[in-house]
Amino acid sequence: MAGNDDGAHDAPYTIKQQLEWATGILYSISCSAALDSEVLLAFCLQKNRSYLMTWPERELTSDQYEHFHDLIRKRLQPQPVAYLTGSREFYSMELTTTPATLVPRPETEMLVDSVLDLIAGLPAQKILELGTGTGAISLAIKKYAPESEILATDISLPALQVAQSNALKHHLDITFIESDWYQSVQRTKFNIIVSNPPYIAASDPYLSQGDLPAEPLQALSSGETGLEAINVIIQGAKEYLQNEGWILLEHGYDQQQAVTGIFLQYGFRDISTLRDFNDLARVTLARK
Template sequence: MSEATVAGLLRIQATGIDPVDGELLLAEALGRSRSWLYAHPEAAVPAPARARFEALLARRQAGEPVAYLLGRQGFWSLELEVSPATLIPRPETELLVELALARLPAGQPLRVADLGTGSGAIALALARERPQARIVATDASLEALAVARRNAERLGLRVEFRDGDWLVPLAQERFDLIASNPPYIEQDDPHLAQGDLRFEPPAALASGADGLDAIRVIVRDAGLHLHAGGWLLLEHGWNQGPAVRVLLEAAGFSEVATERDLEGRDRVSLGRWSQKVPGRAPA
């Protein structure tokens, strides 16, 4: 294997790979940062690093997400460990964090739940911004919870993690705000067999024929775990806003609305819990 330079390897990387992906993978292979690559374009790349880079590149060509190849993904102001057991945190989900923070006054010991936490992205972002809040995060995947716990420990953030489906681990507790980025893709959506989605955990992506099965469960049961005036925030697909608003209103939520992401697409629907629904336990 002939000697190669940083610039040379980046020039000859396979077509079809995003140049940024190539830079990230070469930086990973070298144990350096992307900025170091720019500052040292003529630096020699040792044979072991070149071999590692080419192996990572081949896996990326096969469609494996860069986040899984690196074992990490940025979200909010955090760098999170991710694995094939967790959904890859996406920038669109930061809207959910922003909307939650707007309803969580700083400096108060509010109680918050994050359902289906995965890598812990939402819970940990909220913990970073509201350190006095008590945050509980649930997930049915023990592997995902292990990743989330490692993220919390490494970042020094206080979140309590519990194993179980959606609201089940919350027992009889009540919260000021419940947030979730549940699976919401239709189970026969062809996109599940394309791109990065092929490598992400199916249970974190698809939820029934119309993609709303998990959201139905959460909306149905959330009132039993919210204080009066508490908020429920749900991320969903671009075309699901009207359906989610109907579910929220039928369950007894008020101030129901849908917020759009930076691309102008419906992304998060929310509602405020009222006690005026027959059969619901009082807060």
């Protein structure tokens, strides 16, 4: 069955043909072209990805075909797959994800692992998450440490609405407030402060590459150096953490030294940095 450049075939359109066509076309904008195609076609057919492998010769209806081609057109703009399907998996939870929120990244699961390791076996802990986005970090902590008491903040009201709906969907009891970092947080002491703040330098060309232009800029960058938000968060933590309390921050692979320096400047101790599955410095934690 011959196909032309825009993937328009003479009917029938099989799953296998459509995946091959979409993968070929998405190579220009995505390093996960095959996966993107599978996720989008599975979404379109309301099936899981294994269905596509099991039934490669199944034909698409013309509605499914139109829908899939519309999704591929949008992916080429490029819009992130998670915005097109409206969801992303994080810590084995399906989270609603919209253009108001950062798309949760797999490497951020490390931040959750580290918090869960720190609080394992301790009595109920008071946890503050700054910049919650979809709520990914707080939801995952609450799911695996249900006794913990979590306050999650964001400056973006639309993001908070998404986070709140994710908490409802997963039956997790978390308090959300709109706040510019600590500004609207009551002066109370927490055992743990955790954040994946915006940490890309405003002039970094990376911001204009791949899917990043589609994500909210305030979720990615907080200023010229990329360390502005980190600085505010660490400085404020002195006031909001109990003695012996921990703060854990995700940061860029090249920011370990700078972040350690800021922790030292504000008198934190027991500072250490964890590396992700690509062996890149990713999370630095410190104790008050």
